[in-house]
Amino acid sequence: MKEVLAESFYVRVGNLSDALTFFSDVLEMEIEPFDTHTYIATSKDEVSIFLSEKQNEKQTNQIYLNTSDCIEQYCLLKANGLVFTQVPSYQPEGLIAAFTDGYENHYYLVEPRKYND
Amino acid sequence: MRYVKELSNRNKIVSENTCKSFYKPSGREAYNLKFVFAGEERCTVNKRNISIFPDSFIVLNHGTEYNTTIDSITPVNTLALSFDAGFVKDFTNTCHLSDENLLDGKSQSAPLFLETLYPFVGDMKYNILHLKNQIDKGLDNEMLINEYLHHCLLNYYGIYHKEITQKVNKLSFIKTKTKEEIIKRLVLAKEYINSNYNTDVSLDDISAYCCLSVNHLLRTFKEAYGISPYQYLMQLRINRAKHLLKTTDYPLGEIVGLIGFENTSSFIRLFKSSVRMTPSKFRKGAYV
Known part of the structure; x- marks a missing residue:
């Protein structure tokens, strides 16, 4: 997996209203309108996700969310009803879990770990 | 608590x-x-x-x-x-x-x-x-x-x-049972060093604790871990000194005593060759 330093992602969703419910209720992210077609979902680590039904060239379907404790976040989100496509697994970069939003967008919950310290 | x-x-x-x-x-x-x-x-x-x-x-x-x-x-x-x-x-x-x-x-x-x-x-x-x-x-x-x-x-x-x-798997013995028995004893050797690192640990003491002759211990320890028991002891002392430097405000002289060194200057020499900086510089760096 590549190291991702992006703090904002542009994501296309099939149904904005459903997506907003998913991001606010399940992922517990802050939601605010950006323009008539776009909303911003902001995570605790201040990653902004621009959600829109309309296609644009900046959009990606791989979103990386950093966390200081992947196991804690995994349990919290699982308790909110989120089904993970990958349980917390050990990768060279750290501990990583994965899930999707139902619109073929893949989210990676990443806890970076430095093993040489 | x-x-x-x-x-x-x-x-x-x-x-x-x-x-x-x-x-x-x-x-x-x-x-x-x-x-x-x-x-x-x-x-x-x-x-x-x-x-x-x-x-x-x-x-x-x-x-x-x-x-x-x-x-x-x-x-x-x-x-x-x-x-x-x-x-x-x-x-x-x-x-x-x-x-x-x-x-x-x-x-x-x-x-x-x-x-x-x-x-x-x-x-x-x-x-x-x-x-x-x-x-x-x-x-x-x-x-x-x-x-x-x-x-x-x-x-x-x-x-x-x-x-x-x-x-x-690193041991060169043919029989798996022999390898497993040797590892069990080498683990005891490491355990003894870990537990007594701040005392005057001798090869005879380690060899008696793990039931291997001194020669057998030296040969198999190096085979399994790539270093001698003495090198392992020195690494352990340095690492524990680093931990104390990072987590306590004990004076260096006290840390040197706690990790089993008798002489502060020989400890500083060893620390510098291992960590590539003096203990005090390491301590300052830990708080930056």
């Missing part, structure tokens, strides 16, 4: 911060993993006196008789994880048996680990420190605790593979 949490699957967590304690379990069928975050906890297992420091943890099989003692001027911060024997057996079966065998109800016997000190590093360290952090905040979520415990066992299997299985 003491935190005790017994889960519905009979796993148990005890976290303590104390200067004095004596604990002898009452024959409960459980595996135990014990960690120390600050200070030293002594553990007596089958007449072996083992010291647990913050860079290592001990694993004890179910049914093993042992006791632990804390006797310190400064508080010793510990965490003990107790895993129900059935839980560990089930975990091991899930990890090692195929889905077919699991569906057929096949099962392996409860595992017996080498009861000794293991390095507290990598993912195990990350996960245990997260768990400790949650405990300090009054963690009560059983699902979250179980997830940490699951990962802790997973991490332990990884460490066991690296420390035991891989080292067995």
